Structure formats: C-alpha cells, structure tokens
Amino acid sequence: MNKEELRRYSELYAESQGYKLNPDKETVDRVLEGLLENEKRHGYRYCPCRVIIEKKDQDSRVICPCEYHHREIEELGRCACNFFLRRNVDRTLNTREKMKDRRHYNWDITNKGRLLFIEHSSQSGLCSNCIKCGICEVGLKARSGRTVFPEVFGAS
C-alpha cells in the first residue's frame, strides 16, 4: 500500500467510526509515512507515536488503528498521534490539554509493588492502558497477576 492508498483507507476507516483525519496535512503525512516505515521495518503498521517492544502479541495492540484510539478520541477529541479526530473537533492540538493518568494499576517498583492507584478513573469497563493487566476488566485480571509486560514485572 502506498501513502495515498493508506490515506484513503484511513479516511474511510475514520468516516466509518464517526471520526475524521486531522485537517492538518503535515501531521497526517508524517503519521502516514511513519506507519509505512514501521510496516517496512517491522512488518506491521505500528502507531508511530507509541513505544514498541518487539513482542508481537504486545505490540499488536498498537497497530493502527490502535486499541486505545476510541477512548482517547472520546476523552480528548483526538488520538495520541493527533491523526484521527472526533468529527466535530477542528483544532489540531490544544497544547494545554492534559493527558489522563493511566496508571490505574501501575506498580511502584521502588516501593516493592505497593499499588499507587487502586481505583480506576473510569468504571465503564475496559482499562486499556493498564500496565499491570493490559486490558483489565476493572482490575480483575490485574489481581490475577496477568501482565502483558513480563519484562517489566517478571510475572507471567
């Protein structure tokens, strides 16, 4: 797929979800080029605005459109890359906006695993960015000890 085909594909996807692509062409071009570069280098169109750790099962969460974009668009009006926007959002980025703290079940490693944030900021269901559980259902999987980042936590 070339850049223009990917742009069209992304536009169609955005429309199907009630979103749109950022009207700023430079931003969109940069993201499209990053997606194609990642496809060339890693075999998948990983989001160019997220970390990848070269573990396919974990990195698959950030293949564009990534697992997190619906929630981000709902909360901020845009995805982390500023690529997909809510249809009624015209601004490209409000530089005063604050990214939400996602450390729902983040472990304070320096404190030997003491939970920093016990309560989820949202009880609506999935906590897609929780690092202890990856996709946790209000902490149930987190308590089970499952982690999608065993390199960090040494758990399975």
Place this chain on the structure above:
Amino acid sequence: MKVRVYSAPWCPICKMTKEWLKSHNIEFDDINVQEDIKASLYVIEKTGQTAVPVIEIDGQLIIGFNEETLKEVLRIE
C-alpha cells in the same frame, strides 16, 4: 536541569515538543523509543502507558505535550 525526551521519529507531537524546547533554548537528550527497547520499557514502567512524547525533567515525567506544565516545571515565564 536534565531534560530527556522519549520520542519517536515520525510522531507529530514529539516533533512539536522538541521544536518548543528548542525555541526556549532548552537542551535535551532525544531518546528514540522505536530504536531503544530499554527506553520503551522504561516509558511503560514509569508512565503506565505507551504513547510518546514523554518528557523527563530531573526525574519528573510529563506525558504528552503540555505547554503550561512544561513552563511550570522548566520555570519559564
């Protein structure tokens, strides 16, 4: 003041962040998380999320580009 920017080369907001720091004459180390797995794991471990940019200023981590917070932490008028 030690400033590190965990970023990715094609990320538009990372670019914006680095340009903002340069325009305020702030020196920083630019760490490419798509090349450096250790840095990727560090970002995940410390911030609980996978998006960049993450800006570390003397150990304090800021997720995303927030001009107001950066000015406050960097003590820029």
